[in-house]
Amino acid sequence: MSLNKGALLPVPFHSALGYHVIQLQDKREVPLPSFDALKPQIQNLAAQRQAQQYMADLMKNAKIAEAAPAKKKSSK
Numbered sequence: 066m067s068l069n070k071g072a073l074l075p076v077p078f079h080s081a082l083g084y085h086v087i088q089l090q091d092k093r094e095v096p097l098p099s100f101d102a103l104k105p106q107i108q109n110l111a112a113q114r115q116a117q118q119y120m121a122d123l124m125k126n127a128k129i130a131e132a133a134p135a136k137k138k139s140s141k
Contacts, residue, residue, distance in 0.1 A: 068089040069089070070089060070090065070091060070092065071088065071089065071090070072088070072089055073086060073087065073088050074086070074087035074088075074089075
């Protein structure tokens, strides 16, 4: 954001696709979304984290025992 309109980045930018020359054409302020707009996403994220924590607790407290292999019936 320190560049002025029309200025070039002093060093070419390198990516997986090659080198890029960057020129700033315009600046604009991006308004923050309101809480009401983000509320469903926040609720979804909280539910996911709660489910992950529940699964982690179940795995931490699980008692795992090896079962004896099932015996094969003979074909006689």
